[in-house]
Amino acid sequence: MSMLTPSGMGGKYRVTGNSYPRMRPPRRRGRFVAALIAAVVVLGLFSWGALQLFHVFSGDSKDAKANAAPSHPSCSPAAAPVATGKPIALPKPTQVTMNVLNATTRGGLAKSTADQLAGRGFKVSKFGNAPDEYNAKITQSALIISGPAGEAAAREAGTQMVGSAVKIDPKRKGATVDVLIGNAFAKLATPTQAAEARVVAANPPAPKPTCSPKN
Structure with a gap:
């Protein structure tokens, strides 16, 4: 047994030559990538929601423009088949x-x-x-x-x-x-x-x- 091999350990942990065993588990890159994607999605949703709120409160929404009542209506007199609206001197x-x-x-x-x-x-x-x-x-x-x-x-x-x-x-x-x-x-x-x-x-x-x- 090598002097670098801990007591009671053998098999794949046996140290031979100039190599020695890794004592920590390998990094889990899959979880890191998933967490990064989730963070990007959340950030994107937050930005989109903030943009929509900006349009609503700034009055730039297309629906708001379409449904807005006209502030200066154009009026024209209706056809008057029954009245002129002026006093009339009636005949006998x-x-x-x-x-x-x-x-x-x-x-x-x-x-x-x-x-x-x-x-x-x-x-x-x-x-x-x-x-x-x-x-x-x-x-x-x-x-x-x-x-x-x-x-x-x-x-x-x-x-x-x-x-x-x-x-x-x-x-x-x-x-x-x-x-x-x-x-x-x-x-x-x-x-x-x-x-x-x-x-x-x-x-x-x-x-x-x-x-x-x-x-």
Whole structure:
């Protein structure tokens, strides 16, 4: 036995010549590499999370820009087939010429209503059935249609029917109005109801603007 061989040790720990045994286990390089990769992954995730938080708080997120409400909407007046928004001097019934048209399925309604309106001073040019495009499609008591020149006359005619509506056709010429009797019509307004309606008709509401965001 060599003098360098510890007592009781033999076999592979026997020292011969100028060599001597290793007394510590070999390094485990696999664990070191795995730990290094894990550290890199954790550091990468941390950096990505920090970057996302930066975008959120700085307002650079694409989703935030897409969902942000426009700060300066562009508004344009809505088409106003029923009102101009300006006070109107209503004419007297004797200054209003109208056509009385029945848009319901009740027979004889145009003539009887025309006679009553004529009795209140209105000038009835003609009476009869409404065009097919309006037949049985008017839910109000009446729809009064005129051109821009006949708006005041149309509003005066509308005071005679509670719940009626006025439509201004910009392409229509002249001041004659069409009174289309609708499904909700029962009878003409009382003098008191007509007087109250005249105040409202002389001061129509302004049309509501329609707004669309700027691109």
